[in-house]
Amino acid sequence: MSAFAAALSLGMVPTLGVAETLKVSTFVPPNHAFNVMLKSWGEELSQSTDGALTLEIFPSGQLGPAPRQFDLVASGAADIAVVLHAATPGRFPVTELVAMPFTTPTVGDDSAAMSQRLTEIAPDFLAAEHEGMKILWMAVTPALKIHLTEADPSTIDAFKGLRIRYAGSTWQQIIELLGASPVPVPPAGTGDAMSKGVVDGASFPFEATKSFDLAPMMSYSLEPGIASATFAVIMSQAAFDALPAEMQALIDETTGPDRAAAFGTMWDTGEAEARDYLVEAGVNVVSMPKGEMAKLKELLTPIRTALIETVSGKGLPAQDFLDAYEK
Template identity: 35%
Template sequence: MKTRTTITTAATALALALPGAGLAETTLKVSHFLPSVHGIHQDFIVPWTEAVTECTGGEVQFDISPAGTQLGNVARQQEQVMAGVVDIAHGLHGIPRGRFPRSSLIDMPFLTDDAGAATHALWSLLPETLAEEYEGLKVLALHAHNGGLVHTQGTKVETMEDLEGLRIRTPSPAISSMLEYLGAVPQGLPPGEVYENLQRDVIDGTVFPWDPVASFGLNEVLDYHLEAGVYTVSFFFVMNERSYAALSPEAQSCIDENSGDNLVPKFADWWDKWDAPGREGAVEAGHEITTLSDEERARWRETLAPMMEAYLAEVEAAGVENAREIYEMMQEKIAEYEAANG
């Protein structure tokens, strides 16, 4: 027995001398709503978890649940991370409706069609303007996608008149209002259900940037694409504060080093990369791709002016008294980004 104790003690001493040894391994649950073929999963989520695991010397491991898993429902990302069902979640601000009314103002039409500009605006305004929407959460990143398109099946869209009566999938309250004012009938659907509903003729089209067209295989059920670039949609990447507080100081530092200011600037280039396969696939499939004309864009702006006023009033009535001020600050931050980046 004495010999065994001596050997065990020596082995323990040797283990504690090794880097990272003696620390309890922690496995954090991460959920998001996109398929594992999407760039969000392959270029962002997986490399982020690998970088944190390496930084912690293996102390922190990750279990990722993408679309198609029990934890991959887009409508449940915020509630799951708040409740601690998952430790980290990536989700859409606009689904479910009303959870992030301040942050969702970035979805307003004609603010920008650039992922980098919208992302810069959100991240810049987080500390003093948007933070109250994330109580109980550690915000690892906020970001947005490139300008959205109108993708349709069977009906070519070039004007407002072409949209009249079309059932179009919508990602957020602001885009729903935009579609209504343009004459379409917005249909609230998770991204993963668009293919089936197009295939079954339940909807006539969808608004998306190019990237989900590839990752959800939508070029198989679409015919036309209008590069409108009149809106963007925003996302959160957040961690339960209790989960963060339970980590060692070293692990917390690793989370911090791979998030925030070191993560947010990557989304502009990432989204350009993620959009490319969707457009290339449409060209290869022989689809017709058109661009919203300057004249039609001016008509859309005029038509949507009352919608934007009404939407701001609605957000104010819901309790965000400074909604117009936030909207103006977003405009300023976008202009700031665009001036600095040509």
């Protein structure tokens, strides 16, 4: 129980003034893990303040598409938003290092461990590229898999000539090194693009294939995943500063590394459930043979080398950040 909730239980209700409703923007569908967690968090805030602090969630890009989420908060059109860093390549160069192939903390490669670790180090390394924002928590997806309409991805050669939906410069490079063509498609438009043959596949965690109901368009998925995507749940610092001190304290108590770990656990659970969803729908979940996987890792190594050099060349602490994340 938070200190604020404890005060309520003892009948010591702080003076909050008028009720506060925070407008939350997401670009993912209502059943996505982000909206589930945000709804749960909103209920927690409301219960702890006797209804004085509530969230109004606008899912599915109602307020704007994925690339505009940060700017929606910056402009005041939303108070809180879920930002996909890969949706605006180059805007968050240090954060995007997490999305390099096979980059994980030693404590674990599950979403819970990765999200908690990234949230822990965000104040030291990521505040500058989220200027004007309060980072409520960071989220790192389970590593994205490649999902294909027809081709069996058990070998690297199988990707040659395919068109694959991607988000972010790192995945663009991955797809190009595989000999395929990267095609930018909004997340919500992926199913339509796959069904019409605009693309032959897409890169997503298993969980997203269920959220966007992609199984009917798929024949194969490749596991394990290759590279994760990063998100930030951000709040306008100005909107936070305008809240009563008691509400600020409650937000601080209910966000941060613990919330990141809880969200990651939810995502890990959803990932396992979505894998079952694909299998039950008749999708073949396959793995590369050991030798082929070794070739894949070697093939993708230059992405990491080049990206670290590029970010370091901008005077940014690329290696220090990675040392802190991967330790």
